[in-house]
Amino acid sequence: MGRKIIVIGGVAAGTKAAAKAKREDPNSEVIIFTKEEYISYSGCGLPYFIGKVVQSKDHLILRTPQEFKHSLGIDVYTKHEVIDVDKQNKKVIVKDLSTNNIKEYFYDKLIIATGASPVKPNIEGINLKRVFTLRSVGDALKIREILDNDPPKNPVIVGGGFIGLELAENLKERGFDVKIIEVADQILPGYDFEIAKLVEKYLIEEKGVKVFTSKKIVKILGNEEQEVSKVLLDSGEEIETDLLIWSAGIRPNVELAKKIGIEIGSTGAIRVDKYMRTNIEDIYSAGDCCETTNLVCNKPAWVPLGSTANKMGRVAGNNVVYDNEENFESFEGVLGTNILKLFSLTIAKTGLSERQAREEGFEVESVIVPSDDKAHYYPTSKMVILKLIADKKTGRILGAQGIGEGTVDKFIDIIASFIYLNGTVWGLSKVDLAYSPPYSMALSSVIVTANVMKNKLTGKLKGINPYELYKRIKEGDKNLLLVDVRTEPEFVISSIPGSINIPLDELVEKVDMIDKNKEIVLICGLGKRAYQAYTKLRSFGFTNLKILDGGLKAYPFELI
Known part of the structure; x- marks a missing residue:
């Protein structure tokens, strides 16, 4: 019999880690414990389930507990919460949330993949009926049930990040008149102001989505049925709503880690090394509950994205079955590459924003270049706008952002590859990319953008x-x-x-x-x-x- 591996958490990182461990060592005994009812689901797909782009919740679930057991031999306990860890005796204390029974399970290696939870402010009315957060399949089912059976007249989304904007799109596409309230002076935190404002302008002028920035909700008001009816802003304004979805950030779930003495990093998430090890022997961590390294500035970063969680989980799952580092895989860090579909627009980013780069002490140059994604005469050609950020002294590429109806994803992925390899503007301007009129201009948009940056860096242009x-x-x-x-x-x-x-x-x-x-x-x-x-x-x-x-x-x- 192989080693006993316990995984706490059953979404992206947890299930990826468990599956990888079992593939690496089929003789190991692998158990997953999760508080949730559903496992191995795509949290990023929840807005599209609410919008009926994805018709069934089952389409979001990669594997059920039964499938994990049948195909991989992994035992999955849903609605089971790990309430403590005895690290000296290497056992977890687990509470069955259906019966309140408590059991102990021994482990050789432990992986903490407890994820993250929505931030809910401590304000009056936050627990009224028809006030929701969106993080789990259960959350999505409740919201969709209301939309289907008791549709709101004035839905309001709090938060202008990815989930908030995707929700706005899906509600609008279902015919609802939606409003977004954002406490910051821009939507899309992490993007540069002028790029975020292009998105805001598009939402307001072309899609009829009402966007309120620099507005803070200080109170949620209800009716006689204890259902939400209005929100009160710090400006004194009142906005009517009969469905409020709070999507204003998440926080890493580190309570259990703190309780057992695991070190928490400067970002507020669990600190791990590149092998996903915590400071406690034989305890690893992966996913949205732990931090990583920003590869551009080489500083701790918390980047709760599904892509990152899966990569972390794979590394942790591999390493728990080996004793020697020579067999380990590593995860050095991230660039924070992300992407968003918003109606006909694609918005994407990689590396540092211009603001972030300046805050990190780089001497920054930036360019913004609109261009066609394909030959201008080709019928499906669309406009894209690329922003490139580089270090003035070395020409090293620090970051990029893109927006448009064209193939923004391709261009940002090209630039992300260059940043990952410490590439420069000079190299990007000469990269050999595929060309044919249905796919690209003769000089790709990224090459055109790099050439404009070269002109700036060499003093030909201000x-x-x-x-x-x-x-x-x-x-x-x-x-x-x-x-x-x-x-x-x-x-x-x-x-x-x-x-x-x-x-x-x-x-x-x-x-x-x-x-x-x-x-x-x-x-x-x-x-x-x-x-x-x-x-x-x-x-x-x-x-x-x-x-x-x-x-x-x-x-x-x-x-x-």
Whole structure:
């Protein structure tokens, strides 16, 4: 008989670890304990079950307890909570939540994969009826039952992160008039402000989703039936709602780990080494309850994503069956790569945002470049906007963000690979990528973006970020001169307040209209014509020149 391995937690990391351990050592005895009723499910798919994109909850479940037993020989105990661990005698104390009976089980190796839980604020009304969080299959079943049988008139989602936005999409697609309330000044925390504002603008103007940022709920009000009826904001506003889904963050489940003396890292999650070992011998951890390393800045990071959890679980499952490190697998860390589908948009990110990179002490350069994802003449060609962040001194790529209806996922994955391998802008600009008109431009969007970054790093081009320009306009900066080089009809349709129109083909003859003593920002639709104007004006002796990064396509602020 092989060693006894106990896994606490039965979702992504826990089931992956258990399955890997059993495959590595078929003679081992592997047991999973979980408080939940359902195991091995895709939490990331829950919004799509609520939206009926996924019709049955069974489609979200990879394996049932019976299938684990039949196909892998793994025993799964659902509705069983591990309430303590006797690490000296190597046994877990388990409570059967159906009967309240308590039993002890011995282990040789223990894996803690207790996941994370939704953050619920301590405010009045949080426990009213029709107030939900979304983390488990049980949560999703309750929400969908209300949508199907007693549909709300005014659903409100609290939180503008991935789950909140995916919920908004799915509720809207089902015909509900949905509102999002976010306490921060932007949705999509972790993304740069101007990218998040592009998404917000899209939701409001194109999809009719009402978005409230910089708003905090201080009280939840109910009716006579103790059902939610309104939320009170810190501004004094009241918003009516008859379904409130609280999706404003999660926290790692580390209570058991703390209780038994496992070290908690600076992120608030369990500290592990690259082999997924905790500070206690023969106890490992994986998934949303533990931290890892950000590979860009080499600092602890808590990145609760399903992809990360599965990789951690696989490493932990492998290592618990071996005694020598030479047989171990390792998990060095993450870039925080993530992606979101939002109606027809794809939004994705890898590595550090520009804000994060500056906070980490990097000397940062960034570019924003709109381009086609395929040959412009191909019928399915779509626009994408890529933002690239690099270190000024070395050209090392630090991060990227993308948004658009085109193949954003492909471009972000390419850049993620370069970041993982410590790649530079110079290498990215020369990478040999597949080309055919149905799949790409002759120069891929990532190569075009890298070339723009090279121009900035070598001093051929200076730009200004959309958010920086917006702030300076709002502050009434008198030193700015905004010159829009599009055609007059384009300018009349929409323009940035305070800009003047000098079309590119009239620039030479009207060059005397431009004050050389001003800081001149050149503006066009995508940035190409502005760059042409930039080179022309430099030939006339202008030195204080910038172009608007990304042009008006990437400018999410007020136009007239």
